[in-house]
Amino acid sequence: MDKIPPFRLRNPNQLVKxxxxxxRAHRKGRGWTQAELAERSGISLSTLKxxxxxxxxxxxxxxxxxxxxxxxxxxxxxxxxxPAYATLDDVEATHRSR
Known part of the structure; x- marks a missing residue:
């Protein structure tokens, strides 16, 4: 049986949302406005929104x-x-053995 959940349960759009x-929750937890976080982090307000x-x-x-x-x-x-791999061959060997 496949152990990877179906794509609908692993939706990248839902993940980024x-x-x-x-x-937002962490920002509000600090009591900061969007403008404050945007300024502190050096990104535009529209980007943060x-x-x-x-x-x-x-x-x-x-x-x-x-x-x-x-x-x-x-x-x-x-x-x-x-896991860390020493070479690309090590990575490819891992995929071949599966």
Missing amino acids: QIGQRI LMEREGKGSLQRLAKVAVILNLDGELRELFAAT
């Missing part, structure tokens, strides 16, 4: 907001569980 909602509402924005801008909200540790660990 949830990230935006979490950014899009990020919070629709999850739209670049990875660079997400990193800036995460640092200001003191969430960069979580962002750093996003892919930390991934």
